[in-house]
Amino acid sequence: MESIIGSIDGSGILVAGAGLVTNLLADCLLPYCNSSCLVFVLRASHEAQRILRHLRVKGIPQESLPHILDSSTTSTAERERMYLCGGVYICTSRILVLDLLQQRVVPGAITGIYVNETHRVSEASTEAFILRMYQEGNNKPDSFVRGLSDQVCALVGGFNKVGKLMDTMSVGNIYLWPRFHLSIKEYCARHPPDVVQLAVS
Numbered sequence: 025m026e027s028i029i030g031s032i033d034g035s036g037i038l039v040a041g042a043g044l045v046t047n048l049l050a051d052c053l054l055p056y057c058n059s060s061c062l063v064f065v066l067r068a069s070h071e072a073q074r075i076l077r078h079l080r081v082k083g084i085p086q087e088s089l090p091h092i093l094d095s096s097t098t099s100t101a102e103r104e105r106m107y108l109c110g111g112v113y114i115c116t117s118r119i120l121v122l123d124l125l126q127q128r129v130v131p132g133a134i135t136g137i138y139v140n141e142t143h144r145v146s147e148a149s150t151e152a153f154i155l156r157m158y159q160e161g162n163n164k165p166d167s168f169v170r171g172l173s174d175q176v177c178a179l180v181g182g183f184n185k186v187g188k189l190m191d192t193m194s195v196g197n198i199y200l201w202p203r204f205h206l207s208i209k210e211y212c213a214r215h216p217p218d219v220v221q222l223a224v225s
Contacts, residue, residue: 036197037142037171037190044201045174046071049140050078052170057088059110061135064120065090066151068140072114090114104128117150124157131161135168139193142171143178147192159194169193 093115
């Protein structure tokens with residue numbers, strides 16, 4: 025998996041085989057779990073605990089793990105202080121768009137943004153608005169936007185859907201990692217699924 029992550033250069037959309045995206049996303053976050061970066065992850069709140077478990081296994085200490093932001097548990101002032109400390113933040117699009125509009129975090133301070141379930145992003149979506157604000161306000165050469173999806177059928181439906189999605193996210197690259205990709209096959213072979221047999225009497 026590390027060889028795949030290392031092949032990503034800059035912004036782009038990552039399309040992988042079904043069931044692989046969460047671990048891929050967690051591996052992508054490994055280099056950014058430190059105070060020198062500020063990275064946001066959108067549309068991944070439902071996978072947050074699984075991402076944290078994966079990063080713990082990879083040896084990331086508790087204090088460097090991604091922060092899960094929830095409007096019911098973190099105040100606006102608390103979030104503003106947290107952003108100044110850097111790190112990775114898994115949050116809803118609603119939280120990030122409000123914090124950008126209220127300038128609790130400025131686009132120029134953000135290292136990059138990951139958008140999970142990127143096949144759901146449309147030109148009128150909150151994520152698209154966030155990405156426009158980010159890209160217009162950040163001129164750093166190493167800034168990035170990366171989308172992830174394992175729903176291939178959702179990406180090929182309609183006319184030029186991938187092209188429109190790339191335009192909406194303002195990215196120029198797409199990375200395809202099917203299950204028959206050599207690195208993916210090797211990764212799956214090292215991590216076989218746990219099979220549980222249930223007997224119903």
